[in-house]
Amino acid sequence: MKRELSEQEQWRREERLRLKQAGINPYAYHWDVTALASSILSEFDDDRHQPTDDGATKQPFKVSVAGRIMSKRIMGKASFFHLQDSSGQIQIYLRRDDLPEGFYNQIFKKLLDIGDIVGIEGFVFRTKMGEVSVHAQRLELLTKSLRPLPVVKELDGRLYNEVTDKEFRYRQRYADLIINPDVRRVFRERAKMVTAIRRFLDDRGYLEVETPALQPIYGGAAARPFTTHHHSLDMQLFLRIADELYLKRLIVGGYDGVYEIAKDFRNEGLSRYHNPEFTMLELYVAYKDYEWMMELVEEMIEGVAIELHGSTEVQFGDTEISFKRPWKRLSMLEGIESVTGFQIEGMSRDELVDVCEKLDLEIQDSMGTGKLIDEIFGARVEPDLIQPTFVTDYPIELSPLAKRHRDNELLVERFEVICNGKELCNAFSELNDPDDQRARFEDQGRLKADGDDEAMLLDEDYLRALEYGMPPTAGMGMGIDRLAMLMTGQQSIRDVILFPLLRPESEGTDETE
RNA sequence: GAUCCCGUAGCUCAGGUGGUAGAGCAUCUGACUUUUAAUCAGAGGGUCCUAGGUUCGAGUCCUAGCGGGGUCACCA
Numbered sequence: 001m002k003r004e005l006s007e008q009e010q011w012r013r014e015e016r017l018r019l020k021q022a023g024i025n026p027y028a029y030h031w032d033v034t035a036l037a038s039s040i041l042s043e044f045d046d047d048r049h050q051p052t053d054d055g056a057t058k059q060p061f062k063v064s065v066a067g068r069i070m071s072k073r074i075m076g077k078a079s080f081f082h083l084q085d086s087s088g089q090i091q092i093y094l095r096r097d098d099l100p101e102g103f104y105n106q107i108f109k110k111l112l113d114i115g116d117i118v119g120i121e122g123f124v125f126r127t128k129m130g131e132v133s134v135h136a137q138r139l140e141l142l143t144k145s146l147r148p149l150p151v152v153k154e155l156d157g158r159l160y161n162e163v164t165d166k167e168f169r170y171r172q173r174y175a176d177l178i179i180n181p182d183v184r185r186v187f188r189e190r191a192k193m194v195t196a197i198r199r200f201l202d203d204r205g206y207l208e209v210e211t212p213a214l215q216p217i218y219g220g221a222a223a224r225p226f227t228t229h230h231h232s233l234d235m236q237l238f239l240r241i242a243d244e245l246y247l248k249r250l251i252v253g254g255y256d257g258v259y260e261i262a263k264d265f266r267n268e269g270l271s272r273y274h275n276p277e278f279t280m281l282e283l284y285v286a287y288k289d290y291e292w293m294m295e296l297v298e299e300m301i302e303g304v305a306i307e308l309h310g311s312t313e314v315q316f317g318d319t320e321i322s323f324k325r326p327w328k329r330l331s332m333l334e335g336i337e338s339v340t341g342f343q344i345e346g347m348s349r350d351e352l353v354d355v356c357e358k359l360d361l362e363i364q365d366s367m368g369t370g371k372l373i374d375e376i377f378g379a380r381v382e383p384d385l386i387q388p389t390f391v392t393d394y395p396i397e398l399s400p401l402a403k404r405h406r407d408n409e410l411l412v413e414r415f416e417v418i419c420n421g422k423e424l425c426n427a428f429s430e431l432n433d434p435d436d437q438r439a440r441f442e443d444q445g446r447l448k449a450d451g452d453d454e455a456m457l458l459d460e461d462y463l464r465a466l467e468y469g470m471p472p473t474a475g476m477g478m479g480i481d482r483l484a485m486l487m488t489g490q491q492s493i494r495d496v497i498l499f500p501l502l503r504p505e506s507e508g509t510d511e512t513e
Numbered sequence: 514g515a516u517c518c519c520g521u522a523g524c525u526c527a528g529g530u531g532g533u534a535g536a537g538c539a540u541c542u543g544a545c546u547u548u549u550a551a552u553c554a555g556a557g558g559g560u561c562c563u564a565g566g567u568u569c570g571a572g573u574c575c576u577a578g579c580g581g582g583g584u585c586a587c588c589a
Contacts, residue, residue, distance in 0.1 A: 153550040
């Protein structure tokens with residue numbers, strides 16, 4: 001089944017044929033690049049490089065560049081176009097008489113288009129209009145583009161015919177990246193951010209490890225998993241929802257600090273803040289507790305902000321977020337009291353239900369005291385926490401893997417970092433008493449039996465590991481995508497994931513070639 | 514899952530109360546040897562998301578569906 005080609009696509013195929021007939025391979029093998037657009041712009045020096053009227057130069061600035069033709073301005077026997085490479089754009093100046101006989105009129109003007117990838121050799125100069133450009137002495141087609149590229153024009157920083165169709169941008173990210181420099185910036189910054197985090201952790205001697213993504217028992221978070229099947233073992237497997245239980249096995253094994261930056265998979269709805277596969281950093285450090293972990297997290301994220309922005313202050317939409325240490329700390333119960341006025345510590349379930357009703361919150365019969373407290377906090381307190389804030393000391397029912405609070409047995413030693421009203425980080429002093437852990441798993445089992453499909457499974461092997469003895473340990477998980485949103489100023493998680501999940505395209509459109 | 518908005522040329526979009534489609538850019542032909550949203554003259558290009566329905570007649574109205582976006586729910 002063939003898609004019908006548009007007029008422009010037919011033209012481009014025709015041009016490709018004519019190029020072949022002229023002895024030009026529309027898919028060349030290589031090109032030696034000696035300069036990037038951005039380096040040419042920064043290194044050009046008018047005094048040394050600019051030719052005088054008679055063509056002489058103190059020191060010719062010869063370059064060989066390669067990239068995509070992004071515009072074309074033909075003016076008779078001379079032309080200008082912009083070439084885009086990985087670093088940006090540079091203008092190319094082309095004259096008929098500088099090129100082999102017939103090349104300019106027959107090949108360049110007729111058979112090359114916006115979107116084609118070419119190699120250019122020439123010298124750098126500044127035009128009358130003041131733009132640093134490459135005066136081409138040789139031009140070679142490297143790849144013919146058969147599909148017309150949306151043409152985005154720009155004047156004084158304003159974009160014209162900008163492609164705003166999100167569906168186009170997400171489905172054809174390759175085209176989005178070509179035409180939208182800001183998208184390229186976002187993913188560069190994301191990579192830089194991850195590199196900075198990795199270096200921070202490596203410098204402290206923590207070991208980067210890899211743990212299974214295919215797990216016979218999923219664990220480490222409360223979420224619905226994706227299920228799959230291994231044929232030769234005839235075994236049901238789950239895609240991991242977290243790395244936690246494997247990483248803590250490694251602390252049992254004797255490493256002092258381990259971390260993993262990996263994809264987790266959760267079978268949940270999609271939103272600006274949720275993609276079914278997302279990237280998580282998890283870190284576990286022996287002999288430490290959650291207080292210590294708070295300091296590490298602030299230091300790490302403050303460092304990332306400085307590395308990316310040269311400042312602890314980061315603009316996000318209309319608000320400025322300050323990652324400057326130390327961050328505000330607020331216990332969950334304090335937060336609820338200060339916002340709602342209710343002092344809920346020690347309240348029975350019925351009393352909490354009463355509070356929820358007074359606060360006009362929707363609740364379900366299945367919610368226990370922990371869930372009710374979480375509901376109040378999530379609805380009334382969390383959305384207003386814009387600046388990064390450590391929310392500490394959660395109800396024990398919500399945290400089956402966290403250690404009981406040293407001063408209050410109804411709570412656990414746990415914190416979340418809330419920033420811009422969203423969870424960014426979750427951490428605790430890790431529960432390492434295998435009997436307590438078993439009891440917590442069993443509580444989860446009861447929730448599961450009552451229909452909570454996010455309750456955790458009992459993991460016997462993990463309990464076996466704890467029985468060997470796990471040192472006191474601080475653990476932390478951080479959503480890399482959400483941090484990337486904050487650090488790059490994106491309002492949707494889809495704008496920091498190169499290929500976000502979308503429904504398949506309907507039949508008959510496009511990819512059925 | 515609920516609800517609202519959107520889906521017209523390769524791209525961005527316009528098409529009051531229904532009369533089988535327009536602009537700019539891109540494309541094609543021509544002019545132009547320092548232009549830059551290049552300019553000038555001419556030309557071609559559309560299953561108006563899909564399927565039904567109402568109507569003499571539907572891009573426009575109705576129903577259902579598909580896809581995208583927003584909000585809510587879900588999501589420790």
